[in-house]
Amino acid sequence: MSSFPPRNEKAFSYAIPEEASQPSKKSRVFRRLAIFLGLTWVVLAGFRHHSSYVSGSGCSVKSFLPSLNYESDKDWDWDFSAGGRFQNQEALCPQASALVPQKNKEIWEKLATKFETEEWKAKAREGLAGAVRVPSESYDNMPGPGEDPRWEIFGELHDYLEKAFPLVHSTLSLTKVNTYGLLYEWTGSNPSLKPLLLAAHQDVVPVDPKTVSEWTHPPYSGHFDGTYIWGRGSSDDKSGLVGILTAIESMLEAGWTPERTVVLAFGFDEEASGHHGAKALGKKMEEVYGEGAFAFIVDEGGGFSQLYGTSFATPGIAEKGYIDVRIDVATPGGHSSVPPPHTTIGILSQLVVAIESNPYPAQLTRSSVLYSSMQCYASHGVSMDSRLKRTIEKSVKSDRALKKLEKTLFEEPATKALVGTTQAVDLVLGGVKANALPEQAYAVVNHRIDTASSVEEVMKRDTETIQKWMKTFNLSLEAFGEEVVLDRKEKKKKKAYYGSVVLTDAFGNHLAPAPVTPTGGEEAKPYEILSGTIRGTFNAFRNVKSLGTGGSKRLEEEIAVEEGGIAVAPGMPTGNTDTRYYWALSEHIFRYNHKNSRIGTNRLANGIHTVNENMEVEAFYEMVWFFETLILNTDEATSV
Ligand SMILES: *[C@@H]1O[C@H](CO)[C@@H](O)[C@H](O)[C@H]1NC(C)=O
Numbered sequence: 001m002s003s004f005p006p007r008n009e010k011a012f013s014y015a016i017p018e019e020a021s022q023p024s025k026k027s028r029v030f031r032r033l034a035i036f037l038g039l040t041w042v043v044l045a046g047f048r049h050h051s052s053y054v055s056g057s058g059c060s061v062k063s064f065l066p067s068l069n070y071e072s073d074k075d076w077d078w079d080f081s082a083g084g085r086f087q088n089q090e091a092l093c094p095q096a097s098a099l100v101p102q103k104n105k106e107i108w109e110k111l112a113t114k115f116e117t118e119e120w121k122a123k124a125r126e127g128l129a130g131a132v133r134v135p136s137e138s139y140d141n142m143p144g145p146g147e148d149p150r151w152e153i154f155g156e157l158h159d160y161l162e163k164a165f166p167l168v169h170s171t172l173s174l175t176k177v178n179t180y181g182l183l184y185e186w187t188g189s190n191p192s193l194k195p196l197l198l199a200a201h202q203d204v205v206p207v208d209p210k211t212v213s214e215w216t217h218p219p220y221s222g223h224f225d226g227t228y229i230w231g232r233g234s235s236d237d238k239s240g241l242v243g244i245l246t247a248i249e250s251m252l253e254a255g256w257t258p259e260r261t262v263v264l265a266f267g268f269d270e271e272a273s274g275h276h277g278a279k280a281l282g283k284k285m286e287e288v289y290g291e292g293a294f295a296f297i298v299d300e301g302g303g304f305s306q307l308y309g310t311s312f313a314t315p316g317i318a319e320k321g322y323i324d325v326r327i328d329v330a331t332p333g334g335h336s337s338v339p340p341p342h343t344t345i346g347i348l349s350q351l352v353v354a355i356e357s358n359p360y361p362a363q364l365t366r367s368s369v370l371y372s373s374m375q376c377y378a379s380h381g382v383s384m385d386s387r388l389k390r391t392i393e394k395s396v397k398s399d400r401a402l403k404k405l406e407k408t409l410f411e412e413p414a415t416k417a418l419v420g421t422t423q424a425v426d427l428v429l430g431g432v433k434a435n436a437l438p439e440q441a442y443a444v445v446n447h448r449i450d451t452a453s454s455v456e457e458v459m460k461r462d463t464e465t466i467q468k469w470m471k472t473f474n475l476s477l478e479a480f481g482e483e484v485v486l487d488r489k490e491k492k493k494k495k496a497y498y499g500s501v502v503l504t505d506a507f508g509n510h511l512a513p514a515p516v517t518p519t520g521g522e523e524a525k526p527y528e529i530l531s532g533t534i535r536g537t538f539n540a541f542r543n544v545k546s547l548g549t550g551g552s553k554r555l556e557e558e559i560a561v562e563e564g565g566i567a568v569a570p571g572m573p574t575g576n577t578d579t580r581y582y583w584a585l586s587e588h589i590f591r592y593n594h595k596n597s598r599i600g601t602n603r604l605a606n607g608i609h610t611v612n613e614n615m616e617v618e619a620f621y622e623m624v625w626f627f628e629t630l631i632l633n634t635d636e637a638t639s640v
C-alpha cells in the first residue's frame with residue numbers, strides 16, 4: 001500500500017512562469033473593470049458549482065465532495081487590492097487541534113512511561129520480529145482454505161499470536177472467519193456507542209526465491225540490528241497487525257477497559273485481492289454488527305512524510321475503481337494464401353490503436369482528492385514555492401489558476417494518474433500458426449477508475465470507442481452481455497456480419513471507486529478525531545522522547561505546524577486495501593499507518609513488496625502509541 005503524495009519532493013519542485021502568478025500593473029479603470037468581472041464570475045461560478053453538484057451522475061453525489069468547505073463564503077476573505085488574492089490560508093485546510101485523552105488521561109500518561117522501559121521495548125519489537133518469522137505468503141488465484149495447503153501457515157501465525165498476546169486472547173472474543181480470518185471483539189461497557197474498527201492483514205507478498213541472496217538479512221529472519229527490524233511483512237502489514245495487538249495488550253496490562261467496543265478485523269489475502277479473507281470478514285461483520293454500524297474504520301495506508309518543509313500525514317480517504325476490459329475479435333479462418341484485407345489480429349490492432357488514441361480525459365477539479373491535498377500543502381507547507389502557493393490559493397476561484405495548477409501537477413505522470421480514469425493495454429493473444437488465418441484474438445485493457453466516475457461509465461465509453469469501427473470491418477458487437485444495435489434498419493433485415501467483437505469484464509472482478517470519506521462539515525467528526533489523534537500522538541511522542549524520563553509531564557504540549565508539528569492532508573492511495581469489502585460498515589474509512597514514509601525517498605526504499613523490507617523500531621513504538629491514543633480518544637469522543 002502506498003498513497004499520495006508520491007515518492008519525493010523533487011517531483012514537486014515546480015517552475016511556474018512569472019506571468020500568471022504576478023498581477024501586472026493595471027490602470028485604475030482596468031482594475032475596477034476586473035473587480036466587477038471578478039464578482040460577476042464568483043456569482044456565476046457559485047451557480048455552476050451548484051448545478052454540477054445536482055446533476056452529478058455515476059456514484060453518489062456526496063462522494064464527489066471531499067468537501068473542504070471551499071464553497072462556503074464565510075471562510076473567505078478577499079483582498080481585491082492585492083489582485084483578488086486569497087488571504088485566509090488556514091481556512092483552506094483547517095487542522096484539528098492535537099487531541100489527547102482527557103477522561104482517560106491518567107491511563108494514557110501511564111501508558112507513555114513504557115517508552116522509557118527497555119523491557120517493554122524489547123517485548124514489543126520481539127512481538128513484531130516473531131510475526132515476521134512466520135512466512136504467511138498469499139498468492140494470486142489460490143483456491144480457498146481447505147482446498148490449498150499453502151494456507152496452513154496461517155494456523156502457525158495464529159498460534160504465535162496467541163502466545164505473544166496472552167491478555168488479548170484471554171479478554172477479547174475471537175471468531176475465525178473462513179478458517180483464517182481473525183475477528184476480535186473487545187466489548188465495551190456502553191453498547192449504545194458505535195464500535196471502532198481497526199483492520200490489518202496477516203499475509204505478505206511472496207519473496208521471489210531468486211532474490212533471496214539480495215536480502216541483507218534473510219527475508220524471514222526478523223533480524224533486529226539496533227535500529228531496524230528486517231524481513232518481509234515487517235512493514236506491510238505486520239507492523240499494523242502487531243502494532244494493534246501490542247497496543248491492546250499494553251492497555252489490558254495497565255488495567256483499562258473500554259466503554260466503546262473495539263473490533264479488529266485481520267484478513268489473510270489482502271495482497272491477492274482479499275477474495276477469501278476480507279470478503280468473508282466484511283460479510284460476517286455486516287451480519288453481526290449491521291450496515292453503517294461502525295463509528296469509523298482505520299486500515300493500512302499512507303503514513304506521514306516531509307513535504308514542502310512540513311510533516312504531512314496523508315490518510316487515504318478514497319480509492320479508485322478497477323476493471324479489466326477484454327476485447328475478443330473473431331472472424332472466419334482459412335488458408336493464409338487467400339487472405340482478407342484485415343485478419344483478426346489486424347482488426348484487434350486497430351481497436352487497440354483506437355483505444356490508445358482516445359485516452360480518458362484527466363481533469364483537476366475542485367472536488368478531487370488531489371485538489372484537497374494541494375490546498376493543504378499550500379496552507380501548511382512552510383517551504384512551498386511562493387508562486388505555486390499563490391496559484392493554488394487563486395485556483396479556489398480562478399479557473400485559469402486551476403488550469404495552470406493542473407498543467408503543473410500533470411507534468412508528473414504519477415500525480416496525473418491520481419485523477420481521471422487510466423487505461424493500459426496489458427495483455428494480447430492471437431494466432432496459432434504462421435500459415436493459418438487467426439480465427440480469434442484478444443486484448444485486455446486495465447482501467448483504474450476515477451472516484452467521480454463509475455464502472456458503468458467506463459464500460460459505456462469503451463463500447464463507444466470500439467463501436468465506431470464495426471462498420472469498417474463489417475462486425476457485430478456485443479458489449480458486457482448485450483448486443484449493441486449498430487444499425488436499426490439493417491437489424492430488421494437480420495443482417496449477416498463478417499465477424500464479431502465481444503467486450504467482457506475479463507476476470508469478473510471489477511470494482512467501483514470507493515465512496516469518498518467526508519473531511520469537512522458536520523460529517524467530518526471521525527476525520528477530526530483521526531487528525532487530532534495523529535497530531536496529538538506525533539507531538540506527545542516527540543515531547544516524551546526529547547525529555548527522556550519524566551517526559552510524560554509534557555505530553556499535552558502542542559507543537560505548532562510551523563515549529564515542526566505535523567499537519568494532516570487528505571490522501572489518495574494508488575491501490576486498494578481490504579476495506580474494499582467494508583464500504584457498507586461505515587462511510588468513514590481511513591487508510592492510514594502512523595509511520596514515517598521515509599523523507600524524500602522512494603517508497604520502495606523500505607522494501608515494501610521488494611527486497612530488504614524493514615521497519616524502523618522507533619517508528620513501530622510510535623505506531624503502538626498511535627493505536628493506544630486512537631482507542632482512548634475514540635472511547636471518550638461524544639461526537640461519533
Ligand atoms: C458483411 O459480411 C457478411 C458475411 O460475410 C456478408 O454477407 C455481407 O455482404 C457483408 N457486408 C458488407 C457491407 O461487406
Ligand SMILES: [Zn+2]
Pocket residue numbers: 001201236237270300
Ligand atoms: Zn498491505
